[in-house]
Amino acid sequence: MSKNKVKIGLVGFGVVGSGVAKILLENADSIEKRTGIHLELSRIVDLDTTSKRPVEVPKGILNDDLDALLNDDSIQIVAELVGGTTVAKDIQLKILRSGKHVVTANKALLAKHGNELYAEAKKNNRCIAFEASCCGGIPIVSAIRTGLAANNISAIYGIVNGTCNYILSSMTSNDEDFAVALKQAQEKGYAEADPTLDINGGDSAHKLAILAAMAFGYDISLDNIFIEGIEDISIDDIRYGKEMGYALKLLAIGERNDSGKISLRVHPSFIGLSSPLARVDGPFNAVSIFGHAVGQTMYYGRGAGMMPTASAVVADIIEVAMGNSMALFNSQKTDPLDSSLDSIDNLICRFYIRLMVTDAPGTFAMIGKILADHDISISGILQHEAHDENNTVPAIITTHPNRQANVTKALADMEKLDAVQSKPFCIRIVDVPEDRIDD
Amino acid sequence: MSKNKVKIGLVGFGVVGSGVAKILLENADSIEKRTGIHLELSRIVDLDTTSKRPVEVPKGILNDDLDALLNDDSIQIVAELVGGTTVAKDIQLKILRSGKHVVTANKALLAKHGNELYAEAKKNNRCIAFEASCCGGIPIVSAIRTGLAANNISAIYGIVNGTCNYILSSMTSNDEDFAVALKQAQEKGYAEADPTLDINGGDSAHKLAILAAMAFGYDISLDNIFIEGIEDISIDDIRYGKEMGYALKLLAIGERNDSGKISLRVHPSFIGLSSPLARVDGPFNAVSIFGHAVGQTMYYGRGAGMMPTASAVVADIIEVAMGNSMALFNSQKTDPLDSSLDSIDNLICRFYIRLMVTDAPGTFAMIGKILADHDISISGILQHEAHDENNTVPAIITTHPNRQANVTKALADMEKLDAVQSKPFCIRIVDVPEDRIDD
Secondary structure (H helix, E strand, O other), X not given: OOOOEEEEEEEXXXXXXXXXXXHHHXXXXXXXXXXXXXXXXXXXXXXXXXXXXXXXXXXXXXXXXXXXXXXOOOEEEEEEOOXXXXXXXXXXXXXXXXXXXXXXXXXXXXXXXXXXXXXXXXXXXXXEXXXXXXXXXXXXXHHHHHHOOOOOEXXXXXXXXXXHHHHHHHXXXXXOOHHHHHHHHHHOXXXXXXXXXXXXXXXXXXXXXXXXXHHHOEEOOHHHOEEOOOOOOOHHHHHHHHHOOEEEEEEEEEEXXXXXXXXEEEEEEEEEOOOHHHHOOOOXXXXXXXXXXXXXXXXXXXXXXXXXXXXXXXXXHHHHHOOOHHHHHHHOOOEEOHHHEOOHHHOEEEEEEEEEEEOOOOHHHHHHHHHHHOOOOEXXXXXXXXXXXXXXEEXXXXXXXXXXXXHHHHHHHHHHOOOEOOOOEXXXXXXXXXXXXXX | XXXXXXXEEEEOOOHHHHHHHHHHHHOHHHXXXXXXXXXXXXXXXXXXXOOOOOOOOOOOOEEOOHHHHHHOOOEEEEEEOOOOOOHHHXXXXXXXXXXXXXXXXXXXXXXXXXXXXXXXHHHOOOOEEOHHHOOOOOOHHHHHHHHOOOOOEEEEEEEOOHHHHHHHHHHHHHOOOHHHHHHHHXXXXXXXXXXXXXXXXXXXXXXXXXXXXXXXXXXOOHHHOEEOOOOOOOHHHHHHHHHOOEEEEEEEEEEEOOOOOEEEEEEEEEEEOOOHHHHOOOOEEEXXXXXXXXXXXXXXXXXXXXXXHHHHHHHHHHHHHOOOHHHHHHHOOOEEOHHHEOOHHHOEEEEEEEEEEEOOOOHHHHHHHHHHHOOOOEEEEEOOOOOOOOOEEEEEEEEOOEEHHHHHHHHHHHHOOOOEOOOOEEEEEOOOOOOOOOO
């Protein structure tokens, strides 16, 4: 690849595509000063060639002719910013087969069809670079691939979805309901009109699949990840958690336990306020990575948005243009996860349980007996003297560490009690690992 | 460079050298799985060949013969971990001239003789990689060089010295004097027997010189950096700051102001508790970097220690072995700083001023007049009703933003007052920039 001038193509001229075009057009000189390479945006392909974008591109470079881009041998790197998992997949395959490198922000596509795409890239001696697929502008992919390459990584604990973090932060600081916080997030542009994939944890799982595959060296599919979203979180849970000294975050967690099994999960998590992750608020993302040599490291920044995501796309374009990515992106060997995957049933952690109970003699005795029957030890109890018209009161129980399978059974037994008015609601209390260095 | 097996030499087998040897010997397989490259530690040179180290190395690879290493053409990369700026410089030059790449953690050497060494590297078509020189295991060099390469970087705000941060954190949380906290830091291994270079800000300045040169694209020498250490911080200042909602940190700051001038400074700084940097405690380091596209990003982790530093050295060895570093490390063009350097006199910020004043009528009027004469507006005043035997009481004044030059003159005038018992003590109140994205 020429070390001086590298021609770039874009497929997809939406929000992120506009940001990438803006950087390539406005920052070409400063990037050349920094890297010695002049990046030239030479073609943009989009079905919509007429809408006004937040950037003006040179006349004639925007059209809807993908084939013309694929057949243009002067273009060496193409950013696929179409999104989705069908058309985008076809486009990436075509780009690779036409002998060009792919740069993408498409986490859903990589999480779903990554292996097929990486194989096609290898076959064509090209690479797929995807810094922008995880946590927007935070250089987290390169941190795992290169910065921490000397480490055995034992755990990833991440706040990787800005929409959820914005909603949970708003609920916490404004003492407001989920629905109110969601509406506000939509008004401010931090949540989509259809926020499902964000709030149900799916988007976080896509990112976890990508990061955990690199960190642990396994093929990871979405099916391997236990996923719970934030849809059912009530302001009461946040209030009670706050009272007990916890912040509520949607965490994406990948962990290698002492017997070498890999646990992969996305769920709402109460974390102690002393953890650096507890202080990550609003639309920001942060990922803590634990390595055997480095201990705890954390990476913080904006996980979404036009310019932060474009920052990561262009960083990848630069890496590929410099010839740095070929070795990196095609070198890691991954194993099938299969028997190394730990089941969520084996998860040992503390639990927060909220029960809506009838305030009557014997209620707590029955609940206590169920917990005892399942060998679950109570760590704390919280019941305020407030009753609704049905004489129902929320009772909070926190447990000492126990297996998920036990707790699941205990919750099912509790639900059967007459005194328990609705499905018990449970949130995991997550102890973010201590910073530990193996020397 | 062979993509399969790469032979590594070490010069300097002290603390960090031992950590590097440990990782290279124990993690060769996992690194090969991740990168496709087998790293072989083939020679270690140290004058001391007999002391027991925390790692056992294969028989015969440790000796005191530098020339034998230099003449061994099978070795492609050498980590210089001797430290200091005299012998180490000579060794790095010899390594480069023998056609090998250099990996180093030696911030003092790079800050002092970087340009000469980089020129020698270019001449020999080899590179000097120095991730480990700044903030130990935090991959901050690679974040600036690659992850944020698409950005115009406007500012670096960093806690880059773990010794100082440990001391200030201990003083704050244990309400103890500087001397007590320093002694404890020494006992725990967080401060050297001679802590001068850490606590006087010199070490932070070395790191700022390296990071700011990359971020802003200028040749930066230590002389360009305004430096104040933490030696004179009293527990009183920390207490008063806490009362006003500030945490005290030694910050290394590099900033490009609106007119394009570069401000470079290391000094104790009161920062608001809502800044992510305010929550970085103990021996940890963190660096916030502000880019025009990405907004605020922050990188957090252990800034020193055998294994965290070794983690960064080996990360660099891997990058160089993969052939990734040549382009990166030899490509950036830097300009002379000269007329672009902003003087500390032009710094505009808020100030915390502690005066030991005689409790007598008219004292505050005189102080107020001096501030008014210099156009300095008072933001807050704090004087507790406690007096020592000399009828002296500490009075704290905080100012609205003003120029350093004005405040310096006002402080000199105040010192001349009979009612002011000792040199006025001043700490800058630093408003860490808002996260701002230019779109």
